[in-house]
Amino acid sequence: MEDRDTGSNGTRRATTAALLTGVLFCGRCGGKMYRNVRKDRRNLYHCRSNSGKHCGNGTVACDTLDAVVADDLMKNFGEFPHGRREYVHGTDNGSTIAEIDAELESYAAAVGRFPAGSPSWKSMMSNVDSLTARRGELMAQPQVASGWQHVRSGQTFAAFWNGLNEVGRNDFLRDNHVRVELARERGEQPTWTIYYGDVLGMIEAVNPELGETTRAWLERVRAGTAKPRGIPEVAAAMERYKRG
Numbered sequence: 001m002e003d004r005d006t007g008s009n010g011t012r013r014a015t016t017a018a019l020l021t022g023v024l025f026c027g028r029c030g031g032k033m034y035r036n037v038r039k040d041r042r043n044l045y046h047c048r049s050n051s052g053k054h055c056g057n058g059t060v061a062c063d064t065l066d067a068v069v070a071d072d073l074m075k076n077f078g079e080f081p082h083g084r085r086e087y088v089h090g091t092d093n094g095s096t097i098a099e100i101d102a103e104l105e106s107y108a109a110a111v112g113r114f115p116a117g118s119p120s121w122k123s124m125m126s127n128v129d130s131l132t133a134r135r136g137e138l139m140a141q142p143q144v145a146s147g148w149q150h151v152r153s154g155q156t157f158a159a160f161w162n163g164l165n166e167v168g169r170n171d172f173l174r175d176n177h178v179r180v181e182l183a184r185e186r187g188e189q190p191t192w193t194i195y196y197g198d199v200l201g202m203i204e205a206v207n208p209e210l211g212e213t214t215r216a217w218l219e220r221v222r223a224g225t226a227k228p229r230g231i232p233e234v235a236a237a238m239e240r241y242k243r244g
């Protein structure tokens with residue numbers, strides 16, 4: 001039985017998804033590679049062309065390649081403090097202060113119509129005093145803008161990853177555009193390449209606070225002054241993050 005991706009009809013995938021379904025591609029023909037579930041033997045990833053005009057690529061044991069990908073993830077991202085994005089409703093007193101200012105202006109316009117010291121005048125002055133005091137309090141409060149903030153979950157990415165089931169891990173890889181290519185010549189050991197196609201998205205998924213650092217790094221990759229693999233800047237950013 002083959003572990004084909006069922007696309008929008010996720011029923012089957014929910015029960016049979018392999019870690020690398022939709023992530024693993026054939027290094028020869030570019031087609032998707034699927035898990036071939038075999039009774040009493042090791043499951044294998046094989047190219048979809050296996051069931052038609054075969055491109056000639058070899059297979060690899062699922063547990064071997066799954067472990068390779070998980071190890072690479074842990075090496076590059078495992079120690080990151082994991083977090084999630086959360087919308088924070090800030091404190092913005094601007095509109096309240098504007099209302100108070102409008103009220104004070106109306107008193108300023110009206111106060112001349114009453115004799116100084118009269119009961120109405122005293123009442124107005126009392127209101128002006130309390131509004132002015134309230135305005136001062138509001139002005140003194142720290143203003144926090146509303147927006148998305150990164151909230152640390154208190155666990156590392158490794159712990160987060162370990163807490164996911166296989167479907168959750170597969171979703172994470174696909175959502176973050178991780179791509180693995182596998183090639184195997186007849187009689188040779190398999191070779192593979194792991195691409196973090198959307199490194200920024202990947203980093204932000206692990207820890208959005210590092211998004212800016214990663215963005216800068218990606219610019220250098222584009223300019224040819226940084227290597228697109230190896231992610232040393234990520235390690236450096238993580239060190240800074242830990243110290244901060």
Ligand SMILES: [Zn+2]
Pocket residue numbers: 026027028029030031047048049055056057
């Ligand atoms: Zn192929």
